[in-house]
Amino acid sequence: MASYSTNEFKGGLKVMLDGDPCAIVENEFVKPGKGQAFNRVKLRNLITGRVWERTFKSGESLEGADVVDLEMEYLYTDGDMWHFMKTDGSFEQYAVEKKALGDTIKWLKEQVVYTVTLWNDNAISVTPPNFIELEVVETDPGLKGDTAQGGSKPATLSSGAVVRVPLFINQGEILKVDTRSGEYVSRA
């Protein structure tokens, strides 16, 4: 991999730090009136998701990380691994560990396309689409006529996620949910 100097650091660039692949979040050039320059850099560790704040001497460099985001369709789980397939027509499959799935595990639905982040060809994280349509598998019976009032109740979706839904929603309905906030959007 190429290496990148601090003045090439920009949001989204993938670099190696302390053995882990990281994405640059923010890079601020700081320099006292007549002194040495530094770069104050925020990086997100792509494995743990944690954000690190580090200082570098300007001109220092970090090795690039072989990280790519690929679109993949979710196929199935065998209990140990979760299997995804590339959507480029190659039918190439990747097995993903539970650790790499993180919170996305509760938004999994077959045939939906996810963004799988690969580092050295291993899946390290999976990002769901912003909106996903899922079936309600369990909730209290809906209240007839109560379509406008506020008030909400929990509903368990087919993927395992639990979201707050309006009182009029019934079991068996398909809902559109925002995976970033975990909030109900509408009936699908």
Added chain:
Amino acid sequence: MAIDWRPTASIETLCKRARLLGAVRTFFAERGVLEVETPVLGHGGSTDVHLASLSLEASTPAGRERLWLQTSPEFHMKRLLAAGSGPIFQLARSFRDGEVGSRHNIEFTMLEWYRPGFTLDQLIEETVALIRTVLGPEVGNEAGPLRRRRYRELFREGLGLDPFSVDLDALRQLAGERGGLDMRDAGRDGCLDLLMSLIIEPTLGHEGVDVVVDYPASQAALARRHRDPEDGEWVASRFEVYLAGLELANGYDELIDADEQRARFAEDNAARRALGKPEVDVDARLLAALAAGMPAGCGVALGMDRLIQLALGRASVAEVMAFATPNC
């Protein structure tokens, strides 16, 4: 992807910018300070170890020559002073390679002025008056009173150490911890610079216009040095002005001794060689001008884009420039 051709500042902002530049010109006209224009290119460049100069090759009557884009208009302006110009100011385009960020742009506007016969105190007063004029009555009054802060005190208060006497290893360890990087090979000034930038600077200029004075003698650049009246330590005769955590201006009691200047240029280039940085051609004409005699006095350089940024309440210098470097 569509090419982003639009300015980084709005047209409305550029109108306000023009008015503020007009206010600067009026300020100096009223004080009898002459506006000058000096070249952006010079045969010599700044040897300052921490400034990266850009250079180019041009065909001149002397043949193909290397010319340096000036990091500030200082050398040319000092030659005017030596030629008897009297007090002068300039809104000068200046260039510093690699400096890009919310407070930096490779090409920027420096407001620089020189006051023969002024003491450092007189120039501090005038600098703060200029800043208040540009900020306007509203923001200027909010900026609060002028507070003089000694470099040494800032380190004592903010970090509990004396920057002049602290043990170098202890300083390296503290700088490394606070910055989250390896400072074991760093020099004293490198550690102090880091702590100044990361810990102290952000705290300055929030309750008033903070003017930092009595820098370590090793950070004198082109300023004279004097002994601290309190403890006899050598300090640099220079000041920096901070407002809202932003360094705005850098002023010197100017070095006028040609031999001392020549020695500092040589020291800088030796330090550059040691660090593997390119050497910069020394400005022989400046040295000749100093040898011919430049009147004693003080000068200051102020980051005009930053001052406009503060006056207009913007988040970055790019927002007050027609086309910032990434978009130029």
